[in-house]
Amino acid sequence: MDVTDKRILFSILKDGRISQRKIAMDVGISAQALNYRLSRLIEDGIIRGFTLHVSPRINGYLEAFAAFRTEKDYDGDVISRIKCLEEISLYGFSGKDQADIDRKLGNAVSKLGSPVMQYVPAMAPLGMNINSTDLEIINILKTDPRMSVTDISSQLDIPYMTVKRRLNLLMKNHIIGVITELDLSGGDIVLYSIFSTSVDRAREILAPQTIFSISDSRAGVYTCFSESLSNARGSISRIREVDSSANVMILYDYKFYS
Numbered sequence: 001m002d003v004t005d006k007r008i009l010f011s012i013l014k015d016g017r018i019s020q021r022k023i024a025m026d027v028g029i030s031a032q033a034l035n036y037r038l039s040r041l042i043e044d045g046i047i048r049g050f051t052l053h054v055s056p057r058i059n060g061y062l063e064a065f066a067a068f069r070t071e072k073d074y075d076g077d078v079i080s081r082i083k084c085l086e087e088i089s090l091y092g093f094s095g096k097d098q099a100d101i102d103r104k105l106g107n108a109v110s111k112l113g114s115p116v117m118q119y120v121p122a123m124a125p126l127g128m129n130i131n132s133t134d135l136e137i138i139n140i141l142k143t144d145p146r147m148s149v150t151d152i153s154s155q156l157d158i159p160y161m162t163v164k165r166r167l168n169l170l171m172k173n174h175i176i177g178v179i180t181e182l183d184l185s186g187g188d189i190v191l192y193s194i195f196s197t198s199v200d201r202a203r204e205i206l207a208p209q210t211i212f213s214i215s216d217s218r219a220g221v222y223t224c225f226s227e228s229l230s231n232a233r234g235s236i237s238r239i240r241e242v243d244s245s246a247n248v249m250i251l252y253d254y255k256f257y258s
Helices: 003-014 020-027 031-043 098-112 132-143 149-156 160-172 199-206 229-242
Strands: 047-054 062-069 080-084 088-095 117-119 176-182 190-196 210-215 220-226 247-256
Touching: 003 020, 003 031, 003 176, 003 210, 003 220, 020 031, 031 047, 047 132, 047 247, 062 098, 088 098, 088 247, 132 149, 132 160, 132 176, 149 160, 160 176, 176 247, 190 199, 190 229, 199 210, 199 220, 199 229, 220 229, 229 247
Parallel strands: none
Antiparallel strands: 047 176, 062 088, 062 117, 080 088, 080 247, 190 220, 190 247, 210 220
8 A cells, every 4th residue: 555545544544435536636636647646546446435424413413432441342332433552442322311321331431341432522513404305315325425416316316416416415514424444453554543532733743644533522522544654653753742641542453334
């Protein structure tokens, strides 16, 4: 895997619905060269697939995250599972209220032991009113997260501009997102997550590498991409300077559930 491949992966990790035309422009290669490289990354199993992530906020649910130091796997009621080095696993939960979150976290604790990190972000407003068209778009994207606006419009018999406008709103308000699933076993790239209470500084330092984040005024979880371990180490060191208690987790596998 060369630098160009890594930049392609970074683009598609940041936005799982990014068009091939936009990736080619960002990376600085021809459409033909990009198509060849993407096909090879898929054939080699580096890009394993795409999953539509729907924020629990759409149902008025809370989110929670907890990290456990354990060799055990947990197959309970979770919305995401991130496996990290040093035998740490980070799980995402959703619940209709705090009591529901506490119950699900309690079930995980009974299997995995006490968490080394736990975070329940304040629920942000949706930023839009969800209508039946939005739900239809979400349901069809669950079958093919990268389906084009043209195909969505055709299959749902909804005007193209309506689909484009509603889809842009859903993405802009972080109600949906497309997760690119990679095989990280090769070690050519590094994905890492940082939990920090220095929200503004962490956001500023990690912005060039962040592919996914969730935060409020108290804390945040930032998942980042790096082309090498040495580059990741530099960003982690800068975070340590402003937040010595920040939790750092190097990913080797992850799964989000739609």
